[in-house]
Amino acid sequence: MSTVLLCHGDFPRRPPSLAALRQATHLVCCDGAMAELERWGERIPDAIVGDLDSLSLPLRQRYASLLHQEKEQETNDLSKALRFCRRHYPQEPILILGATGKREDHTLGNLAILADQENTELWTDTGRFLPCRGDCSFPVQPGDQLSVISLSPQTPVSLGGVRWPLHQCPLPRWWQGTLNEATSQTLRLHCPPDQPVLLYLPWREAGGKHPIVPSRDLPWKRVHFCGAGGVGVSGLAHLLLDAGVEVSGSDAADSPYLQSLRRRGAKITLGAVPEAIDASCSLLVYSSAIPATHPEREKARLLGIPQCRRGEFLARLAPRFRHVIAVAGSHGKTTTTALLAHLLITTGKEPGYLIGGLPVGWSQNAAWGDGTYFVTEVDESDRSQELMLPQDTLILNVDDDHSWAIGGAEGLQDCFQRLARQSLRVHLWDFEGAERLLAGHDNGRMLSRQEAENILPSLPIPGRHNQQNAFLALTLLQLPPFSLSREELQKALESFPGVERRLQLLAKSPEDPLFLYEDYAHHPTELAACLEALRERHPRCPLTIVFQPHRPERLLRYGQRFAEILAAQAREVVVMAPFMAWETSAPEASPETLAQEIRRRAPQSQVSLHQGTPASFLPTLQEWWGTHARAHAPGVLLLVGAGDIGELAKRAKEALAPSPKKRTP
Numbered sequence: 001m002s003t004v005l006l007c008h009g010d011f012p013r014r015p016p017s018l019a020a021l022r023q024a025t026h027l028v029c030c031d032g033a034m035a036e037l038e039r040w041g042e043r044i045p046d047a048i049v050g051d052l053d054s055l056s057l058p059l060r061q062r063y064a065s066l067l068h069q070e071k072e073q074e075t076n077d078l079s080k081a082l083r084f085c086r087r088h089y090p091q092e093p094i095l096i097l098g099a100t101g102k103r104e105d106h107t108l109g110n111l112a113i114l115a116d117q118e119n120t121e122l123w124t125d126t127g128r129f130l131p132c133r134g135d136c137s138f139p140v141q142p143g144d145q146l147s148v149i150s151l152s153p154q155t156p157v158s159l160g161g162v163r164w165p166l167h168q169c170p171l172p173r174w175w176q177g178t179l180n181e182a183t184s185q186t187l188r189l190h191c192p193p194d195q196p197v198l199l200y201l202p203w204r205e206a207g208g209k210h211p212i213v214p215s216r217d218l219p220w221k222r223v224h225f226c227g228a229g230g231v232g233v234s235g236l237a238h239l240l241l242d243a244g245v246e247v248s249g250s251d252a253a254d255s256p257y258l259q260s261l262r263r264r265g266a267k268i269t270l271g272a273v274p275e276a277i278d279a280s281c282s283l284l285v286y287s288s289a290i291p292a293t294h295p296e297r298e299k300a301r302l303l304g305i306p307q308c309r310r311g312e313f314l315a316r317l318a319p320r321f322r323h324v325i326a327v328a329g330s331h332g333k334t335t336t337t338a339l340l341a342h343l344l345i346t347t348g349k350e351p352g353y354l355i356g357g358l359p360v361g362w363s364q365n366a367a368w369g370d371g372t373y374f375v376t377e378v379d380e381s382d383r384s385q386e387l388m389l390p391q392d393t394l395i396l397n398v399d400d401d402h403s404w405a406i407g408g409a410e411g412l413q414d415c416f417q418r419l420a421r422q423s424l425r426v427h428l429w430d431f432e433g434a435e436r437l438l439a440g441h442d443n444g445r446m447l448s449r450q451e452a453e454n455i456l457p458s459l460p461i462p463g464r465h466n467q468q469n470a471f472l473a474l475t476l477l478q479l480p481p482f483s484l485s486r487e488e489l490q491k492a493l494e495s496f497p498g499v500e501r502r503l504q505l506l507a508k509s510p511e512d513p514l515f516l517y518e519d520y521a522h523h524p525t526e527l528a529a530c531l532e533a534l535r536e537r538h539p540r541c542p543l544t545i546v547f548q549p550h551r552p553e554r555l556l557r558y559g560q561r562f563a564e565i566l567a568a569q570a571r572e573v574v575v576m577a578p579f580m581a582w583e584t585s586a587p588e589a590s591p592e593t594l595a596q597e598i599r600r601r602a603p604q605s606q607v608s609l610h611q612g613t614p615a616s617f618l619p620t621l622q623e624w625w626g627t628h629a630r631a632h633a634p635g636v637l638l639l640v641g642a643g644d645i646g647e648l649a650k651r652a653k654e655a656l657a658p659s660p661k662k663r664t665p
Contacts, residue, residue: 004093005026005028006085006095006097008098008110011036012098013125028047028085031051032054034059034063038059048066051069078096095120098123111151114131126202128201128203135190136189136199142182144181145182145201148198148199150191158188159190164306222280224296225237226296229254230251230287231358234260238260251268260363281305282306283308284308286309286310288381310384311379314387327377327393330396330398332469333356334357334520336394340476342359344373357502359497359499383415385415388423390423393420395434398412425444426444427447447471447472457471463536501519503519506652509625509628513538514628514634516639517534521642522550522551522641523558527566543570543635543638544570544571544624545572546637547576547640548577548641550641551579551580555590566598566602567597578643579645618651625656
């Protein structure tokens, strides 16, 4: 059977759309699409339909024999063209290219028209829409993204073969508020025959987000967060609070992140409190550190309350925004995400953001904004970034961190490659493996570090790596839809405060060149970049480093590289036991072995081992500071690691310098 193609508006340029456009037996074009079709130059339509007001005089004259004018004002161009197709080609299926319109009401109106059509599909640059009535099934591949759009919030929809099944579930507003994921080779969908719905399937390659502009009306009454004291989980909770959703949560110990949530009205408890989970809870979100045996998760399971990981929940929230920017990479994500949020805020936007750390002076690390832009870092450590469908993705680098947990080097490359092909645009440096990430992608930008070297932006924070990542951020924000000038972006850069625990200056002696810094580095690449930036700021100051390895796995894998870097840079090194995260013991990961290797490489350096907790090192740190201050001796003391050495840094800051007041951006 022949296929009729209907072009409406700016028809999509995805390869499947262009192939269908070339192969169509009949082509009917709305008058508003004719200029674009003429520029494309490969196909003349069989008919041009509409009120013809938008058709230029030369085009009218050139295609006079193809014009079919309809002056009726009660229906839009899509309705007129569909009526023409049904009249002239009554037995043929119709494939609509475009029709999402320039405004939200146009999109919603056209989708309502589509839902009433039999044997019709709509293809856009982001994906395709299929009308569904009664019982339907569709072939898919496991991992494919999808969503269901309902024309009525009362329509009960059942959906099987997906990660989050629906059973007789009314969909609030236009859609469920999440991009679901196929888990089988067949989708099974049921809705009443007289209440059609639309199935939305993003393109597998460069799929993009849901094209409908969403609202803050989320489908959850109350969401409970297990591990709410973590920076990522607490950020998600802040987003929900902004959107008017009730939030509760728990964690093993109190923290500033929990305190921030309490101040905003979230009900936070310490320890596992199963009683906090009841029928009023719509969803439980948990961090990677929370096992399935956690009492709150078990209680939710008994009550039939859905659960999902932190990264999965982020992927369900992100499509609520018009334009999503994902920041990916093994290193530098947090600072770059904070920088993008700062640039957008400072240049007059109101972005949503989720940052994996707290920018210096800010009161929280996440906010909803006005729903237009959303900047977030995404996580490769559990492969949850593969669930994201951003408009723009920055890939800063790909290193072997976390590779052991996600299938080795091949698994790591595949994780980033999937994110790249699911992004409408990808921006990255020309690092090793970058070409593979962009293989088959028709909208990737690979920048040359060498060419950018002389035009890197100046920053108030040190480090060549920060300059390079800022360059990527500026390159993105100069493109549509942001279209910010280089001059206004550079001015906005001047006030960037940096991020806590990222080479953060905690204390400074008022009279002597004596400095205390903290850094989050927990991989050799990060440690080397941190020390290079520190030397950029303090080229001749003697350096003392207190280093806590992060998890035994990194100490075992990277011990030699850590030793090489520390031996080359520091006059004194204090090695602490590794931070265990959710692990309980690893006797083979010995901090003494690391200390011995540093001594072997740098016999002139003072290397010691601290046996207690990081916080118990505070008296020694204060003694070091006092001794140097009394002797007017210069020195830089760096506390480095991603674990509970942060508690030592916090206490040291309180002891040696007053805390600045927080501000809300």
